[in-house]
Amino acid sequence: MARPYGVLGKTLGHSYTPVIYHELAGLDYVRFEREEEDVEAFIRGDEWEGVNVTIPYKKLVATMMDELTPVARRLGNVNTVTRDAMGRLIGDNTDYYGFKVLVESLGLDLAGKRALVFGGHGGAGSTSMVVLEDLGMQPVAVCRSLDDGSASGAAAHAPSVTYDELDRMRDAALIVNATPVGMFPHCPAQVYDLDSFTQLEAVIDIVYNPARTGIMMDAERRGIPSVGGLIMLVAQAAAAVKRYTGEDISYERIVEVTSSLAQQELNIALIGMPGSGKTRVGRELARMLGRDHIDIDHVLEERLQTSCSDYINTHGEAAFREAETAALADVAARSSLVISCGGGVVAREANYPLLHQNSQIVMLDRPLHELSSKGRPLSQREGVTRLAEQRMPRYRAWADAIAPVLETPTATAASILGLLDR
16 A cells, blocks of 8 residues: 655644645645654654655754755755655755745845844744845844754854844845744734834745735735745645655646635635625525535624624623624634624724635625614614715725625625636
């Protein structure tokens, strides 16, 4: 029986790599979760044909190799392990190629300019530092402390600063987050605020889940180009496939797989006026796509142990909105869902990044005269027309697509899929 390819790590529940390797090369690819004390026995064992290594074992595995490729030796860590014809363990680092593709995907000429790499002494950070230097930039590692002893390989001799010294780095043209800060489920946390950097031209976050991390959304608000780590993940996998099988994967194929995976992982979040049909359309969308459907109002009713209307009548709208934001933070950080939001989700600006980080937001546009206020205390109190005047500008501003409500939920759902495909 053929041995599988796979990824070695401590906790791999968030990993997309099995899907990527299947899409790129049709490989049988599995997750190998191991504790640190079991890593050496696994690496020297025979249950894998080829293996990728992820945090926190990249440096550890490098010490177990019989031979390191030049790039792995230079970086001081390994993310791809194969055996040669004699059974010797060969350690490579395809993250170098993956990060290089990630930087080049920005399409910017940043040679000669300063780049700050948060977590620059770590495994991913040291790779980033070397690639940026090879691309002609001036990389600086940003660390909590300069005496933590974590730097290895080329990063051990690179310029470094602490967070307290960042005021003198205001001229940075590129910021790279090479830490796990902002990764699911701790999103949309942000490694550092961008206010200090007056000459910033781009932001890179190697985190790939959620699709838009906190620092990427901060850059977006400022009109600064940003890119997440998904294309790096696919590109390094393409390089690993070459090590495993000899097959060359084109850049065009890397982009195609990245786009396909991004589309599959993004939620579809429905917003719109109360009574516009978000729940029924959401159910149909989920059925068509084979996804789970979550109605935020239903989540709230379970948490609050009462109906939304009764809670608003008893505790007031402000208390309800607090509970709604907390529920949205939990649900919207997940992936591949169809989410039906309450009509008042746009009442709090803080809800937008919670949705935007990992969703395509679709507004259901239904004529006001078709909306009922029955069982909806805010619609009854304010009136549908007044409520629409308050909320409609924000619905439209938040939406990635606006879908007219058609004769049936099925027809509306099909229309939304067409809009998103385009």
